[in-house]
Amino acid sequence: MSLDLGDDLNYPRRMLKKSEIKKIFPEIDKFKNELGFDEKRTQIEIIVTDAGSLYLFEGKPLLFKSEEKLIPTLFFERYISSAPKIIVDMGAVPHLCNGADVMAPGVQKVADEFSKGGLVLIVDEKYGKGIAIGEALFNSNEIIKMNQGKIIRTLHYVGDNIYEVSKGI
Numbered sequence: 568m569s570l571d572l573g574d575d576l577n578y579p580r581r582m583l584k585k586s587e588i589k590k591i592f593p594e595i596d597k598f599k600n601e602l603g604f605d606e607k608r609t610q611i612e613i614i615v616t617d618a619g620s621l622y623l624f625e626g627k628p629l630l631f632k633s634e635e636k637l638i639p640t641l642f643f644e645r646y647i648s649s650a651p652k653i654i655v656d657m658g659a660v661p662h663l664c665n666g667a668d669v670m671a672p673g674v675q676k677v678a679d680e681f682s683k684g685g686l687v688l689i690v691d692e693k694y695g696k697g698i699a700i701g702e703a704l705f706n707s708n709e710i711i712k713m714n715q716g717k718i719i720r721t722l723h724y725v726g727d728n729i730y731e732v733s734k735g736i
Contacts, residue, residue, distance in 0.1 A: 579614070
């Protein structure tokens with residue numbers, strides 16, 4: 568089975584074997600509460616894209632692996648609802664949707680506590696919608712005090728390759 572997203576985005580989709588699931592299980596384990604993952608019963612598929620490997624749990628695109636890091640997608644609702652959040656102004660949104668990193672002047676509010684290196688959901692101030700997931704370059708207490716510089720490295724955003732493939736499923 569293959570996912571056809573036009574001329575440039577045609578990626579094969581296949582079920583993972585039990586041995587492959589066992590190899591990625593330690594990484595998946597950190598998302599087990601949100602996944603409701605049962606190692607023996609949950610069916611996991613993989614789509615290998617130019618941007619990384621997209622993992623589908625029971626047909627839903629929830630995680631992807633890029634740069635050897637497992638990252639939740641913006642379609643992983645249970646993760647999104649519990650993720651630490653940072654709120655950005657509307658001026659930052661177009662830049663973030665083109666893959667830019669989060670800069671301190673665009674931040675309106677640090678809504679939750681998080682550690683340096685942790686994953687953070689970036690939401691817009693007007694609609695409260697998740698527009699990106701990034702890696703914190705500083706902890707939340709440090710970011711609150713900052714007024715310049717890059718603070719979150721964007722890993723996944725609305726409109727990127729993983730988002731477009733996920734949206735087509």
